[in-house]
Amino acid sequence: MSTDQAAPERGVWRRLFxxxxxxGAYQSLGQAGGPARLSRxxxxxxxxxxxxxxxxxxxxxAVFNRPLPQTPKEQSEIAISSFWxxxxxxxxxxxxxxxxxxxxLGGLCAGLFMMLVGTGVLLMFYYVPATDHAYKDMVDxxxxxxxxxxxxxxxxxxxxxxxxxxxxxMFRVFMQKAFKAPxxxxxxxxxxxxxxxxxxxxxxxxxxxxxxxLWAVTVGTNMAGAIPxxxxxxxxxxxxxxxxxxxxxxxxxxxxxxxxPLVMFIFMVYHFWRVRKDGFSGGA
Amino acid sequence: MPEFNVVEEEKKSRRFFMAGLFAFFTSFGxxxxxxxxxxxxxxxxxxxxxxxxxxxxxxxxxxxxxxADQQIFIxxxxxxxxxxxxxxxxxxxxxxANNAAPGFFCPCHGSRYEADGKNEAGPAxxxxxxxxxxxxxxxxxxxxxxxxxxxxxxxKV
Amino acid sequence: MATEDSVQPVAETDPKEYGLxxxxxxxxxxxxxxxxxxxxxxxxxxxxxxxxxxxxxxTLLVVSTLFDAPxxxxxxxxxxxxxxxxxxxxxxxxxxxxxxxxxxxxxxxPSVLVLTVCTLPxxxxxxxxxxxxxxxxxxxxxxxDGLIWNVIHSIAPGFADAIRVYGLPTIALLILTAVxxxxxxxxxxxxxxxxxxxISTRLFIVFVLFLLALVLIGEYFRGPEWKxxxxxx
Numbered sequence: 001m002s003t004d005q006a007a008p009e010r011g012v013w014r015r016l017f018x019x020x021x022x023x024g025a026y027q028s029l030g031q032a033g034g035p036a037r038l039s040r041x042x043x044x045x046x047x048x049x050x051x052x053x054x055x056x057x058x059x060x061x062a063v064f065n066r067p068l069p070q071t072p073k074e075q076s077e078i079a080i081s082s083f084w085x086x087x088x089x090x091x092x093x094x095x096x097x098x099x100x101x102x103x104x105l106g107g108l109c110a111g112l113f114m115m116l117v118g119t120g121v122l123l124m125f126y127y128v129p130a131t132d133h134a135y136k137d138m139v140d141x142x143x144x145x146x147x148x149x150x151x152x153x154x155x156x157x158x159x160x161x162x163x164x165x166x167x168x169x170m171f172r173v174f175m176q177k178a179f180k181a182p183x184x185x186x187x188x189x190x191x192x193x194x195x196x197x198x199x200x201x202x203x204x205x206x207x208x209x210x211x212x213x214l215w216a217v218t219v220g221t222n223m224a225g226a227i228p229x230x231x232x233x234x235x236x237x238x239x240x241x242x243x244x245x246x247x248x249x250x251x252x253x254x255x256x257x258x259x260x261p262l263v264m265f266i267f268m269v270y271h272f273w274r275v276r277k278d279g280f281s282g283g284a
Numbered sequence: 285m286p287e288f289n290v291v292e293e294e295k296k297s298r299r300f301f302m303a304g305l306f307a308f309f310t311s312f313g314x315x316x317x318x319x320x321x322x323x324x325x326x327x328x329x330x331x332x333x334x335x336x337x338x339x340x341x342x343x344x345x346x347x348x349x350x351x352a353d354q355q356i357f358i359x360x361x362x363x364x365x366x367x368x369x370x371x372x373x374x375x376x377x378x379x380x381a382n383n384a385a386p387g388f389f390c391p392c393h394g395s396r397y398e399a400d401g402k403n404e405a406g407p408a409x410x411x412x413x414x415x416x417x418x419x420x421x422x423x424x425x426x427x428x429x430x431x432x433x434x435x436x437x438x439x440k441v
Numbered sequence: 442m443a444t445e446d447s448v449q450p451v452a453e454t455d456p457k458e459y460g461l462x463x464x465x466x467x468x469x470x471x472x473x474x475x476x477x478x479x480x481x482x483x484x485x486x487x488x489x490x491x492x493x494x495x496x497x498x499x500t501l502l503v504v505s506t507l508f509d510a511p512x513x514x515x516x517x518x519x520x521x522x523x524x525x526x527x528x529x530x531x532x533x534x535x536x537x538x539x540x541x542x543x544x545x546x547x548x549x550x551p552s553v554l555v556l557t558v559c560t561l562p563x564x565x566x567x568x569x570x571x572x573x574x575x576x577x578x579x580x581x582x583x584x585x586d587g588l589i590w591n592v593i594h595s596i597a598p599g600f601a602d603a604i605r606v607y608g609l610p611t612i613a614l615l616i617l618t619a620v621x622x623x624x625x626x627x628x629x630x631x632x633x634x635x636x637x638x639x640i641s642t643r644l645f646i647v648f649v650l651f652l653l654a655l656v657l658i659g660e661y662f663r664g665p666e667w668k669x670x671x672x673x674x
Contacts, residue, residue, distance in 0.1 A: 089482060092480065211515070222375040375543060392521060
């Protein structure tokens with residue numbers, strides 16, 4: 001073992017060959033206790049040395065060009081200079097970090113949204129929004145496509161989860177009175193996000209083109225038709241015709257996969273930005 | 285006073301600029317609103333609104349026969365025929381014929397209709413539509429969903 | 442807030458003169474935070490976020506493996522399933538649809554709910570009971586729509602039929618409720634701001650419980666033709 005540390009060579013391959021030669025594995029494979037000696041190739045010190053080699057290599061340095069930050073100052077710098085981390089401030093109070101302050105609900109909503117985008121895009125590989133095709137594609141996803149059933153389940157349950165967690169998040173903010181000045185506008189943005197969550201759920205509900213979908217949307221859009229004066233026209237535009245049919249399916253599909261998620265994403269980014277800009281509300 | 289003139293000129297050009305800006309945004313807004321016309325479809329590729337339903341004698345007497353494709357009932361009483369819409373006037377579900385008594389009920393929100401389509405219970409705001417029935421060239425019944433006739437109207441063959 | 446204290450006496454050696462320009466309403470810059478202990482986001486928050494996402498992902502994976510998303514038979518425009526239920530988060534609206542015309546349950550109620558929730562943070566102190574009370578009223582009043590309509594119908598049948606579709610009694614009652622709430626909020630019984638806030642919080646909780654109850658009723662207690670059934674029936 002000690003020879004590992006003493007080895008002057010830095011090359012990964014040379015170290016690997018040396019380690020294998022040292023174990024005498026190729027000689028002792030046929031003998032008793034061979035595999036046990038072979039395991040020395042993967043001993044702790046060897047792995048450590050290998051990790052050190054990798055982290056010194058050129059590709060690694062090109063990607064992770066700075067050492068892991070240790071001091072608070074370095075850690076703050078990371079948060080400020082990294083594109084991915086600059087959604088957060090450099091430092092936060094211990095109070096905000098506590099679980100009972102936020103219960104992580106807002107963050108979970110963002111996480112579920114990402115899950116929905118991921119699984120949704122994958123489902124789009126197989127789904128065709130045509131009335132004579134959509135239902136067959138759903139059955140295929142359930143029974144023929146590898147992991148299709150799992151992906152569809154994940155998409156559906158995350159959608160339900162998003163409605164639940166957005167509502168819980170809102171309830172939490174109300175109970176802590178965290179919507180007070182100067183955060184009023186961000187509360188309104190949050191309500192808009194809840195409405196978008198509902199609209200996304202509703203448009204997604206039609207896409208499987210099963211009995212559940214058709215009649216939920218028939219009833220839902222007829223409710224919109226009950227608005228005086230503009231109701232009938234609005235319903236006609238929403239459905240693309242007098243009844244739920246092919247025109248409706250493609251309209252809901254476009255709304256569900258492009259328009260609504262895009263607008264919702266813009267509102268989300270604004271929501272996060274305002275969380276940072278508004279600061280402490282003095283509520284709770 | 286040359287200075288005074290400069291200020292006046294500046295004011296004028298600013299006014300001109302603001303008017304231009306206003307005109308730009310107004311016309312742009314109007315164009316966008318006008319473009320919303322795009323999403324209102326002009327042509328429907330649905331089923332025909334006027335269609336044949338079958339020979340008069342094929343319908344069982346004193347019964348409401350459901351034509352599922354078109355969401356209508358053909359009610360025959362002797363030699364007279366009525367075409368009643370099966371679309372609930374509440375929220376558009378397809379109503380069904382009662383099992384025992386003549387009449388219809390809606391499975392969505394429990395509206396009930398009498399045999400001639402009059403709403404008698406539940407949230408339905410008005411009676412079921414009655415459509416015009418006529419005879420085709422081969423003597424078959426033809427229903428026109430674009431034309432409604434007063435409730436209780438019958439077509440005698 | 443700039444007060445007299447914040448105007449520093451001018452030093453003798455300072456050639457510039459400072460004067461009080463005016464008072465400004467508002468909060469001081471967030472200095473309160475700086476007194477609290479702060480930690481760096483990296484790694485303290487980032488690690489927690491990764492952990493939360495990991496837990497969420499694994500939970501989702503397990504749930505999706507165990508429970509299948511529903512898929513019914515192919516859509517058939519000629520045959521409505523009995524009962525035809527909306528997704529669970531719309532069941533409270535569908536339940537209200539059972540009591541009042543579509544214009545009320547499908548348009549007035551959701552619009553009033555969303556608009557009231559939006560304006561919530563703009564009501565301060567004792568006035569917070571207005572939006573929270575209105576939220577609760579918006580759920581409860583439509584349930585008595587049929588009852589109100591029957592009363593009017595017994596007095597003036599023709600008039601009742603004419604206003605039924607637009608749910609005018611419900612709208613009038615909602616406006617009356619809003620006015621009443623304003624009066625209540627400004628009355629002396631709300632002089633204690635702590636008490637006012639407590640009441641508004643309770644109103645909001647009752648509103649949420651009502652919504653929840655309607656969802657549960659719609660999901661488990663409604664059978665064919667939207668009639669009441671017990672879950673074990």
